[in-house]
Amino acid sequence: MRKMTQHNLEDAFAGESQAHMRYLIFAEVAEKEGKHNLARLFKAIAYAEQVHATNHFRELGNINESVKNLDMAIAGENFEVEEMYPVYNNTASFQNEKGAVRSTHYAWETEKVHEKMYKEAKEAAKKGKDIDVEKIFICPVCGYTIEGELPNYCPVCNTKKELFKTF
Amino acid sequence: MRKMTQHNLEDAFAGESQAHMRYLIFAEVAEKEGKHNLARLFKAIAYAEQVHATNHFRELGNINESVKNLDMAIAGENFEVEEMYPVYNNTASFQNEKGAVRSTHYAWETEKVHEKMYKEAKEAAKKGKDIDVEKIFICPVCGYTIEGELPNYCPVCNTKKELFKTF
Ligand SMILES: [Fe+2]
Ligand SMILES: [Fe+2]
Ligand SMILES: [Fe+2]
Ligand SMILES: [Fe+2]
Ligand SMILES: [Fe+2]
Ligand SMILES: [Fe+2]
Numbered sequence: 538m539r540k541m542t543q544h545n546l547e548d549a550f551a552g553e554s555q556a557h558m559r560y561l562i563f564a565e566v567a568e569k570e571g572k573h574n575l576a577r578l579f580k581a582i583a584y585a586e587q588v589h590a591t592n593h594f595r596e597l598g599n600i601n602e603s604v605k606n607l608d609m610a611i612a613g614e615n616f617e618v619e620e621m622y623p624v625y626n627n628t629a630s631f632q633n634e635k636g637a638v639r640s641t642h643y644a645w646e647t648e649k650v651h652e653k654m655y656k657e658a659k660e661a662a663k664k665g666k667d668i669d670v671e672k673i674f675i676c677p678v679c680g681y682t683i684e685g686e687l688p689n690y691c692p693v694c695n696t697k698k699e700l701f702k703t704f
Numbered sequence: 705m706r707k708m709t710q711h712n713l714e715d716a717f718a719g720e721s722q723a724h725m726r727y728l729i730f731a732e733v734a735e736k737e738g739k740h741n742l743a744r745l746f747k748a749i750a751y752a753e754q755v756h757a758t759n760h761f762r763e764l765g766n767i768n769e770s771v772k773n774l775d776m777a778i779a780g781e782n783f784e785v786e787e788m789y790p791v792y793n794n795t796a797s798f799q800n801e802k803g804a805v806r807s808t809h810y811a812w813e814t815e816k817v818h819e820k821m822y823k824e825a826k827e828a829a830k831k832g833k834d835i836d837v838e839k840i841f842i843c844p845v846c847g848y849t850i851e852g853e854l855p856n857y858c859p860v861c862n863t864k865k866e867l868f869k870t871f
Contacts, residue, residue, distance in 0.1 A: 539799040545792040546804055549811070550725070551718055552788065556780055558721040558757050559766075563773040570770055572834040575825055579777075581840040581849065581871035582818050588847035589814065590725050592807040599726075603737055606730040610746075613723055621719065625712040632706040637713055640759040644716070647756065651749050658742055667739040673748040680755035682748065704748035 538597070546593045553590035557583045607659040614652035622648065643679035646693045650682045674701040705764070713760045720757035724750045774826040781819035789815065810846035813860045817849045841868040 538546075564579035594600060599609070622645035629637035661668045671685045679694040687698045705713075731746035761767060766776070789812035796804035828835045838852045846861040854865045 538804070539801055542792075542796050542799045542801040542804045545795055546807070549788070549792055549808065551722055552780075552784070553811070554721040554725040555718055556777075558717070558724060558754065559761070559773075559776065559780070561754065562758055562761060562767060563770070563777065566767060566773055567770050572770060572829070574835045574837050575770060575829065577871050578821060578825060578835060578837060578840060581842055582821070584869060584871070585814055585818070585842045585847035585849050587725065587728065588842065588844060589807070589811040591729055592810060592846075593804075594726070594729060596803040596807050600729060600733060603730070603734050603739060603742060606726075606733060609726065610723075610730065613719075613726070617719070621716070625709075625716055628712055629709050632709050634706055634709040636763040637705070637709045637760075640713070640756070640763050641716065643759060644720070644756040647752055651752070654745060654749070658745060662739070662742065668741045668745060670741050670745060673745060675748055675752045675755065677755060679759075680752035682752050702751060704744050704751070 543597065546597050550590050550593040550597070553586045553593065557586040557590060560586065604659065604662045607655055607662055611652060611655045611659065614648050614655060617648040618645065618652055643681075643693060647680040647682055654682065654684070673704045674698075675704065676700075677702055710764065713764050717757050717760040717764070720753045720760065724753040724757060727753065771826065771829045774822055774829055777822045778819060778826065781815050781822060784815040785812065785819055810848075810860060814847040814849055821849065821851070840871040841865075842871065843868055 560579040560583035564576045564583065567573075567576035567579060600606075622641050626638060626641040626645055629641055658668045674683045674687050675681070676691045676694060676696050677700055678696045679691060681691050681693045687701060689698050690696065691701075727746045727750035731743045731750065734740075734743035734746060767773075789808050793805060793808040793812055796808055825835045841850045841854050842848070843858045843861060843863050844867055845863045846858060848858050848860045854868060856865050857863065858868075
């Protein structure tokens with residue numbers, strides 16, 4: 538693919554992904570306001586943006602088999618763990634922005650787990666196998682990710698186990 | 705908020721939104737390969753990235769009541785309709801990149817509808833009301849968005865009505 542078109546599709550993928558995310562967030566607000574139809578509109582359009590993002594991503598040649606998809610996932614998590622979140626967390630501390638210190642700390646701690654889980658998944662996928670995981674739990678406050686047994690409180694943000702989302 | 709921290713959180717929101725989207729896409733691939741646990745891992749971690757994106761977005765002060773959220777949604781759609789997709793579609797044609805011509809055309813046609821629907825929703829929200837919409841249908845191929853009655857074929861990409869997703 539020509540480089541300028543590639544650059545544009547990468548930018549469009551970023552834009553669609555962020556529109557999708559904003560609409561999921563706005564749907565929750567509408568739900569809380571009792572505007573259930575508006576929430577439904579936001580969710581429907583969030584899905585439309587997912588279709589657009591997927592189309593651009595496919596044209597970029599980024600949809601491959603799972604072994605290769607896991608390589609991309611591991612590279613992204615590793616960058617966040619080793620570079621992005623340490624720097625953003627450090628800058629937030631330096632500028633005394635407490636909210637940003639917290640939101641980058643929560644993410645940083647979580648991405649460490651993600652990198653590890655994806656690396657294990659890649660070992661299985663290389664052998665052509667599915668992974669062997671029990672229930673996966675996600676903390677709705679900090680995103681912390683745990684497989685198997687859940688402690689009573691989130692080890693990162695102290696949220697009660699009852700509030701975790703199960704996959 | 706200090707400007708450099710704001711800049712970092714905006715970048716982190718973009719990164720988390722794209723990670724979320726990639727994992728949704730990778731989950732579909734894993735599902736097709738019969739790797740149901742891997743698909744579940746991708747979906748769980750996609751949700752964790754949604755939590756991170758939401759935290760950064762909240763710290764940025766971007767979560768407001770629906771009237772204001774709709775302003776942000778309308779501004780985004782309008783930019784895509786009037787600036788981004790016309791230019792990217794034109795560049796893809798100029799560089800003879802047929803796949804990118806198609807994926808940007810699909811999105812462009814859809815965003816026109818989104819802008820219109822969000823503007824109508826804003827009129828209702830300004831009066832403190834929910835919107836009055838029937839079923840909303842999304843084309844899984846091009847993202848085209850229709851409320852109420854569905855034609856037999858997608859007006860943008862010709863996909864059969866039976867394949868549309870209902871919200
Ligand atoms: Fe879109
Ligand atoms: Fe992650
Ligand atoms: Fe937590
Ligand atoms: Fe994350
Ligand atoms: Fe849109
Ligand atoms: Fe379509």
